[in-house]
Structures are given as structure tokens and as C-alpha cells.
Amino acid sequence: MRLSKLTATIFATVALGTTAGSAIASEGPELKHVEFSFEGPFGTYDKAAAQRGFQVYQESCSNCHSMKLVAIRSLGEPGGPFYDEEHPNANDNPVIKAIAAMFTVTDGPDSEGDMFERPAKPFDHFPSPFPNEQAARASNGGALPPDFSVLVSAREHGPQYIYSILTSYEDEAPDGVELRDGMNYNPAFKGGQIGMPPPLFEDLVEYSDGTKASVEQMAHDVVTFMAWASDPKMEERKRMGWMVMIYLFIFALLMYGSYKAVWRDVEH
Ligand code: HEC
Known part of the structure; x- marks a missing residue:
């Protein structure tokens, strides 16, 4: 009895939380529904x-x-828009080098104590x-x-x-x-x-x-x-998530199989 009361309270809280959340979301200006x-x-x-x-x-x-x-380099890292399997190291990717060369960055101080400008490198x-x-x-x-x-x-x-x-x-x-x-x-x-x-x-x-x-x-x-x-690591994270799910599923099947095998000859 007590347990079901507790469950009811949890449900009520979650439901309230959800409605409160959507109320906040609908307060702002209306957004266009585009899919990505x-x-x-x-x-x-x-x-x-x-x-x-x-x-x-x-x-x-x-x-x-x-x-x-x-970092400019991250454009050419796995998952990045300019990742190239032939140049897995972004620092050697000619597209990334060319992109870096388009920018000028301030560096320094030099040995005289002055700041100076130089073309950007992929690590900038x-x-x-x-x-x-x-x-x-x-x-x-x-x-x-x-x-x-x-x-x-x-x-x-x-x-x-x-x-x-x-x-x-x-x-x-x-x-x-x-x-x-x-x-x-x-x-x-x-x-x-x-x-x-x-x-x-x-x-x-x-x-x-x-x-x-x-x-x-x-x-x-x-x-x-x-x-x-x-969120440059999103694809990697999703892939990992799915691998864990598949692993857990296979693991559950194996556990079920061994449970059946162990109890096979026991009379109920
Ligand atoms: C001429 C300068 C200028 C350019 C170019 C510009 N922005 Fe802005 N942007 C601003 C300013 C200033 C604000 C802050 C506006 C305010 O607070 O009223 C702003 C605000 C924004 C916001 C709202 C952010 C928030 O705080 O919620 C977004 C989104 C945005 N810009 C996206 C872009 C994108 C995408 C581009 C390129 C396609 C771009 N802007 C080009 C000056 C610029």
C-alpha cells in the first residue's frame, strides 16, 4: 500500500515537472519547426x-x-566537417592547412617583448x-x-x-x-x-x-x-551508446540462457 502511494507521488511529481517545463518553453517567441x-x-x-x-x-x-x-584543427578531426580518411591527422590535412593560412593571429611576446602577427596554424x-x-x-x-x-x-x-x-x-x-x-x-x-x-x-x-x-x-x-x-563528439557518443545497448542486450540473452540451463532439471 505504502509503495503504491510512493509510486503515485513520484508520478505526480514527474507529471508536474513536465507540464511546468513545457509551460516555460511555450512562453518565448514561436520557433520554426525545422528538422536537422x-x-x-x-x-x-x-x-x-x-x-x-x-x-x-x-x-x-x-x-x-x-x-x-x-581549434581550427578540429575541423579535420574525426566527426569534423573536413575530416579526410587519407589524412587522419588533421595537422597534415591540406584543406585544414589551407584554412589555417587564411587567418592571421596575434602571437608573442617576442624576445624584444613585442606582440606580432603571423599566419595561423591548425593548432590555433x-x-x-x-x-x-x-x-x-x-x-x-x-x-x-x-x-x-x-x-x-x-x-x-x-x-x-x-x-x-x-x-x-x-x-x-x-x-x-x-x-x-x-x-x-x-x-x-x-x-x-x-x-x-x-x-x-x-x-x-x-x-x-x-x-x-x-x-x-x-x-x-x-x-x-x-x-x-x-558538440563535436556527438557522433562518437551516440555510436558508443548504441554499442553499449547492443552489448547489454546480448548479455541479457546469455544470462537468460544460462538461467534456463542451470534450472533445467529442477522440479517446480
Ligand atoms: C554586423 C555584425 C553581425 C554579424 C555579421 C552577425 N551577427 Fe549575429 N549578432 C550580432 C549582435 C550585435 C548580436 C546581439 C544582438 C542583441 O543582443 O540584440 C547578435 C546576436 C545573434 C544571435 C542571438 C544570440 C542570442 O544571444 O540568443 C544569433 C543566433 C546570431 N547573432 C547568429 C548569427 C549568425 C548565424 C550570423 C552569420 C550568418 C551572424 N549572427 C552574423 C552581430 C552580428
């Missing part, structure tokens, strides 16, 4: 999309958003567009472009949230909405106003694989890239 290849227990990153997304990051977002925690992290937060705000009308390293994981429904922000700009705010100075109307952002000007427009980039660069396509691609950056 990396969602679900079997999901993996669409490598072509992540490569295109890197191009979008590179040509647009990186002018304002940093990605400080991500992505350089930031601004030297510090104050400089970033000063260039963006007081708003701070957040670092991208873990943004997808840090926001609730991260992929849908970022996709929605990128694709929901409207030229004019509806009647009754007073836009503050330097703000843009975007119903997907909390409060409906965002300090970021629309970063994507049709054909902003030219994809080398011939994909048409619509705003929705670029948003989808850059979100795939950012999701990878936020």
Missing part, C-alpha cells in the same frame, strides 16, 4: 551542409561573432573579430554578439532558435511596435527587437557544390556547422 540530420538517436551531422555552413560563418558571421573555444583557435567585449559592443551599437563556441547547446531548442532568428527578419515593424535606435524587427528574438542587422540575404555566398544560396539554405547550413562546433 543530427537530431534523434541515430542522427549524424550532414558533412556537406556543415562545410557550406563553415563558408557562411567565415564570410558573414565571423565579422562579428567569435568562436574562441574551437579561430581568431576573434574584436580584441575585447567593449570593442565588440562599440562596433555594434552597444549590443554584444555572443561567442559561437557552444551557442547551439546553450540556447533552448538551439538549432530551431538560431534558424528562426536568421529567417524571421521583417523590413518593417508592425503598427504599435516602436523600434529602438539601431534595432531590427525580428519576432523570433525575445522582445521582437535585435541589435544584429540581417546577416543573410539571397546569394550572399557562392557555394562550390552548386547548392542555391537562399536565406533558408544558408541558415540551415550555418546552424549545422554551429551544432557541430558546440
Whole structure:
């Protein structure tokens, strides 16, 4: 009797918790429902999309958003968008070397005590567009472009949230909405106003694989890239999870078989 009371209490608590959770989720602006290849227990990153997304990051977002925690080399590590089985060591991957060479980083101090600039190497992290937060705000009308390293994981429904922000700009705010100075109307952002000007427009980039660069396509691609950056070990973790499940299943079968064998001749 006591046990069933306890069970009922647990169920009630869990049920309450779930409803409370969904109430919070539905409080924010409505998000677009887009599906991504990396969602679900079997999901993996669409490598072509992540490569295109890197191009979008590179040509647009990186002018304002940093990605400080991500090493250039990780693009070519297993699970990364530019991983190449012929060059499993990312430092020897010619694509990674070429990408690193596109960036300049500040290094030092040298023997004279001065800082100096040099071309980036695969082991460097992505350089930031601004030297510090104050400089970033000063260039963006007081708003701070957040670092991208873990943004997808840090926001609730991260992929849908970022996709929605990128694709929901409207030229004019509806009647009754007073836009503050330097703000843009975007119903997907909390409060409906965002300090970021629309970063994507049709054909902003030219994809080398011939994909048409619509705003929705670029948003989808850059979100795939950012999701990878936020969780580069996801594929490995899912694979490991499945192996453990299969192992446990086989183990359970064996245990059942031996249980049957041991008790075979015992009379009930
Ligand atoms: C011209 C500079 C600039 C560019 C280019 C830019 N952003 Fe932003 N972004 C900002 C600023 C500034 C904010 C902060 C806005 C605010 O707080 O009102 C921001 C905010 C965001 C947010 C909301 C983050 C949050 O805190 O929830 C997302 C998502 C975002 N940017 C994604 C992107 C993506 C993806 C790109 C490239 C396609 C990009 N941005 C390009 C300046 C920029």
C-alpha cells in the first residue's frame, strides 16, 4: 500500500515537472519547426551542409561573432566537417592547412617583448573579430554578439532558435511596435527587437557544390556547422551508446540462457 502511494507521488511529481517545463518553453517567441540530420538517436551531422555552413560563418558571421573555444584543427578531426580518411591527422590535412593560412593571429611576446602577427596554424583557435567585449559592443551599437563556441547547446531548442532568428527578419515593424535606435524587427528574438542587422540575404555566398544560396539554405547550413562546433563528439557518443545497448542486450540473452540451463532439471 505504502509503495503504491510512493509510486503515485513520484508520478505526480514527474507529471508536474513536465507540464511546468513545457509551460516555460511555450512562453518565448514561436520557433520554426525545422528538422536537422543530427537530431534523434541515430542522427549524424550532414558533412556537406556543415562545410557550406563553415563558408557562411567565415564570410558573414565571423565579422562579428567569435568562436574562441574551437581549434581550427578540429575541423579535420574525426566527426569534423573536413575530416579526410587519407589524412587522419588533421595537422597534415591540406584543406585544414589551407584554412589555417587564411587567418592571421596575434602571437608573442617576442624576445624584444613585442606582440606580432603571423599566419595561423591548425593548432590555433579561430581568431576573434574584436580584441575585447567593449570593442565588440562599440562596433555594434552597444549590443554584444555572443561567442559561437557552444551557442547551439546553450540556447533552448538551439538549432530551431538560431534558424528562426536568421529567417524571421521583417523590413518593417508592425503598427504599435516602436523600434529602438539601431534595432531590427525580428519576432523570433525575445522582445521582437535585435541589435544584429540581417546577416543573410539571397546569394550572399557562392557555394562550390552548386547548392542555391537562399536565406533558408544558408541558415540551415550555418546552424549545422554551429551544432557541430558546440558538440563535436556527438557522433562518437551516440555510436558508443548504441554499442553499449547492443552489448547489454546480448548479455541479457546469455544470462537468460544460462538461467534456463542451470534450472533445467529442477522440479517446480
Ligand atoms: C554586423 C555584425 C553581425 C554579424 C555579421 C552577425 N551577427 Fe549575429 N549578432 C550580432 C549582435 C550585435 C548580436 C546581439 C544582438 C542583441 O543582443 O540584440 C547578435 C546576436 C545573434 C544571435 C542571438 C544570440 C542570442 O544571444 O540568443 C544569433 C543566433 C546570431 N547573432 C547568429 C548569427 C549568425 C548565424 C550570423 C552569420 C550568418 C551572424 N549572427 C552574423 C552581430 C552580428
